[in-house]
Amino acid sequence: MKYNIEKINQIGNLLAEVVEEALEMKGQEEVLIGEIEMVLRESLLKTGNSALQCFLENADRKIEAEIECACGGRLKYQRRREATIWSVFDKVSYKRAYYAGCTCGKGCAPVDQRYGIEPGKVTSGLARLVSLCGIKEAFDGSRKSLKEFLLFEVSENTVRAETQKMGELQRQADLELIKETQNESSLHTCPVGKREQSQEPAPEVLYGSIDAATPALAGGAREVRIEPRNEKEKAVEDREKWRDLKIGCWYEGEMVPQSRQSTRQKDKAQRAEVVLRAKNQKYFCDIEVAEQFGKLFWATGCAAGADRARILVFICDGAIWIWNLIAHYYPNSIQIVDWYHAADRLLRIAKEAFANPDERQAWRERVTEDLWQGRVELVIEACQALSMKSDLARQSLAYYGDNIERMRYAHFRAAGYFIGSGIIESGCKQIVTQRLKISGAQWNVDGAILTAKARAAWLSNDWEKLVKTRSLFPLAA
Template identity: 35%
Template sequence: MNDIPTIVEKITELVKTRLNDSEKSVTMTEIERTTRELLLELGRQVVEKTTQAMAQKYPEETSDCECGQKATYIRQRKTQLRTLFGKLTVKRAYYLCDDCHTGHYPLDQQLGLRPNALSAELARLVGLTGVHIPYGKGSELLQELAQISVSQPCLAKTTGQIGEVVQEREEKLQQKALESNYLAKRQRESRKPLRLYGAIDATKVQVRQVGEHLWRDLKLGAWFEAGGKPPKTPDGNWTIAAENIHYYADIAAAADFSSLVWATAVEQKADLAAELIILGDGAEWIWNLVQENSPHTIQILDWFHATEHLADLAKVVFAQEAKQAAWLSTAKQLMWEGDIEALITACQALQAVSSADEIRTTVNYFVEHKERMRYAHFHQQGYQIGSGTIESAAKQIGMMRMKVPGASWNTDMAVKVAKARAAYLSDRWRSLPLAA
């Protein structure tokens, strides 16, 4: 580190020279731009020379082949690499096996080189852009912020490839989650969570299919822990916050999604938790999945979905906002206290002043889910009773990326981008195995 001042002096002189040679007037903007251009070029040369230095100057005559035999040195071959600092050229030894007729480059394997493709680190950055914003804007942003030139098709392809990595990982998890020996070993050796939450939801995504534009369910799930305490009143401040969130997503039939629910549950040790709490809205397919995978869990109907049903009913029955608010306040208090029978009676009583079909629909909704609405018991136990975590996933994956204006996906790419974004939101981005 002692030589850094000397390096800085030399770079400063180079920047001054370039500024003096320029016909433009020297401003802070020009100083910054010139310095950045110079540092990028220096970085490119440093990466190129460092990579080349890792190659053997005098290659061995043979190299171990994956088939178990020896491959013979043929010659040095050049390749282009696309890195964070731009394109660079590296020359490395090429070997060919006489037995299996397979060629390989030891340096590629040693350093994880990706010939004629984006380096793993560049791919990670490009993919990160692709899971956040549309590819056209992403291409412009990369050029402006990092001086990285990537076409829209390349950005889309890279984002999709990262989604494939997540997809392959999930497929392996699904296979492993069915192995009885593995499950038995976990039962003996794994640390068992004390309290874990799960939530499931879906949002609509437009996809192209045989010339049509169809709306498909993007199913979403989350496993998480929660800190804080619930409020003491239905309108109090909610301080419970989700922690250590693991998101997953797919466009699939409920039966196929069920396999992913179970696999991620095993990964997060949900099946070993002392308390497992599942939150969801009133969708039948959600509770069928829960019953199939975790029949003994604590099931909670999302508090905010339930209150929305009450609010909608009040608006239908009462014309005046004051009456709406008064009835809603009383109904929410009954629900908060866990007196669902009284809540149902209060809803049925509205038939005396209105013949709206919504009264019967709401009553049926509460009758069906009353075991999931024991809110007094739930908040006494300190449980989170709102599914804000999965609602956030629906917004951050569905609304903010999949449903941006003009977005239209084929199903395969929609799945890959959703899975890649779920990995990012779960703080798993840098752990994805992108190296060659």
């Protein structure tokens, strides 16, 4: 945006005088830069407050005797009526023309309509900041952070309400997407309208991962405490742990240039592994049964270009419901069991089966190498041989046996695919561990879902989209 620099400089000069006077009045001998900045920020806040009031009051200086009502009837001018909004410049009160007297009984302030203002409510400018804090820390902590940034108080309830409103907008967007895609049963008929609109080139290789953040998986000691909404949910809870937050991610991979590789990545490069990093991550999440979550999985896949990608690769940690969803919606995809889960299991088997550290080490190194080379049959044989000594080895026969084709790691590496599901684990960590499970957090189901969805939108770089929808909120409602 372009500004009139001359006027800005005039305001700057005036503000400098205001700050100087304010500091003089304090009568302090020494003033440091931090204090000057603080006084200046407070003055700017008040300036912004005054400017916003002026702007809104100047916006309808021209008053009509009558205007048309939304119902088609006529509204008569009443008077300039005061309204208050909560903006980034604190509480702003302004007087604007108010019309009433239509037979429908509704009144109207054209200025509010024009700018999407809801009197008595938080503006979208303040909402974007308040909700951003709300997805990053506990609502109470957000209140304190916001005071630092904004220089005025926002209540904990406002933070909660605005954060969840963002989540609600994301939920609406999810439902909309599901509606658009639910009648389509194959990739070839993925919503055509969407495809034509999209200017994005088709991803060559698109990756997908799904996980459920159970407290144990996310590695936290504290459980996500969620109360059931009703008796029906309590009954479901007995059958299925549906209150886990299910999270999915669509992403692409790109080569990391040598100059930007971390030490760990350089190690990888030396072992002739492809060094990939994820880009364009799109996270989606819900607390839902697998079948319902599948619809979101399908819908977001259409939006991410799963229909246009030449190769579709799924990397997951191997829960049955996840492979079932993938088989149902994307039967022709490449499926990979997360390397780290598969290798870690060998470590645990070795620990259980061998008391002698040398034997343990030797077994683990040999079998891990077999797994690395995709010789899963040899891994199964090795587990079979230990099945009398180790329960885990015996249980793992099915794990490796059911996933033979999903563990051809040499082949996957040669093709240049990711073999680890780090992206989805990072998503679980960022959404669940770092937000839903932080100290002081207690949720009902909806609160947890909405906060998680808002945070997923932020992680997916979809925040701006939500903010735009939010700014249309009073008009859309």
